[in-house]
Structure formats: C-alpha cells, structure tokens
Amino acid sequence: MGSTQTLSDVNFCPRCGAILPTLGPTGGVVCVVCKYEIDVEIMEEYEVKYVIEFNTRTNYKEQQKLKTAQSKSDGPLVERKCPRCGNDTMSYASLQLRSADEGQTIFYTCTKCHFKETENS
Template identity: 55%
Template sequence: MEKEIFVTEPGFCPCCGAILPDLKLSGGVTCYTCAKPYGPEVFGRMEMKYTIHFNSPSASSVNTKKKSAEPDGPTVDRKCPVCNNDKMSYATLQLRSADEGQTVFYTCTKCKYKETENS
C-alpha cells in the first residue's frame, strides 16, 4: 500500500496532492492522477445534511401584490394581451451569443402576465 506523503486539505489526494473529482453516487471517489480510491472521509466529513426551505404558496403568489404596487422595473407603453392594460414593465438580458440581439422580458403592471421578445 502506498504511503500518504502529503498533508492535504480536504478534497485533495493524500498520495499525490492532486485535486479529487466530485463524489460519485456510490459514495467514493478515485484520484485521476494516481488512481487510488477513497471514501467520502477524504473530503473531511462523513455525513452531509441538506435542508431545503420552500416559500409558502401565499408568500410567493403574484396575486397577493396590491394592484397599486410599484412596477418591478422601467415601464413601456405596451398592451397586455390578457387584460389589455397599456403599461408593462421590462427587463433585458443577453441570453444568446454576442452577435444576436438581446431578450426582453415584459411583465404586465396590472395582471403580472409575462412574455418575452427576442430583439
């Protein structure tokens, strides 16, 4: 058996010092450099716990906002196809490659209907 020659931080191979890949579903990992297998203890912890918190439906509902609330961003004169409101707020993002146009996300200020447009 090879002797561990490095004093390493968790996530590094104790034999060769290489960065270890992520844990597999089987709970183990094999070093890409020296091919030595390790268990989850090489990452410095034997047990992982996760807690996922979800918002309550009433807190995340868009219908709970007051109709007189401020829009989520700048507004533009654009007719909502659902409620025929004349104002929609918008936000832009560059989702496609740099030589393509930006994507505009519109949200109705009244009914919160959302639509996108590739410009």
C-alpha cells in the first residue's frame, strides 16, 4: 500500500463504494466486494466532520404548511397546477387499469379545492 491513499468517506470503499467492514486479518480494512485494502493508519487519521443546518423561521413555516397539506392529501405531492383553482400543489396516485403493455393511469387531487383529474401515461 502506498501513502497516496485517500478516503472520501471512512465508511465506504473508495474504489467500488461498498460499505467497509471492520479490521481485516492483515491489520487493515479489506473491502468484501473488490478486495481493496486500506491501511489502518489512514483510517485513524481520517476525521469525519458533520455540518448541522438549522431551519430559518420562514423555512420552518413553509415546511409546516407543506406537512399540513401532505397530511390532508391522498398521496405524495407534486408541483402541478390545478385547472380549477390554480393551486400549484396536487397529490397523486397511480394504478395499472389498462392492459399490462399500456401505461398506468395517474389520479391527481388538488390539495386546496380537492378537484380530481386523471391522466393516462
């Protein structure tokens, strides 16, 4: 092993991206997928830094509004304009109603006025 080894994340193999196990029989860490070996000294020198970002009051209010809309919706939300009231958010659900070689049917529901529309994809 050379001294030029670097790790982007101590938990993942820099060659193949697999999760790294604990120390191997040779004293280093050996990837179980590609057999790449990392010297334990490099692992000890590696420092993990985390950044925690807190929401601003405005972002928090917007997220709470979105969560409220999601709890009242029929499914996941998507940015789609309601043709009836002009609201920008609709929930959707998809089902395979037609034969298997045709696309699915998507049901949209407005989160504001509860207008429903369908689309065959």
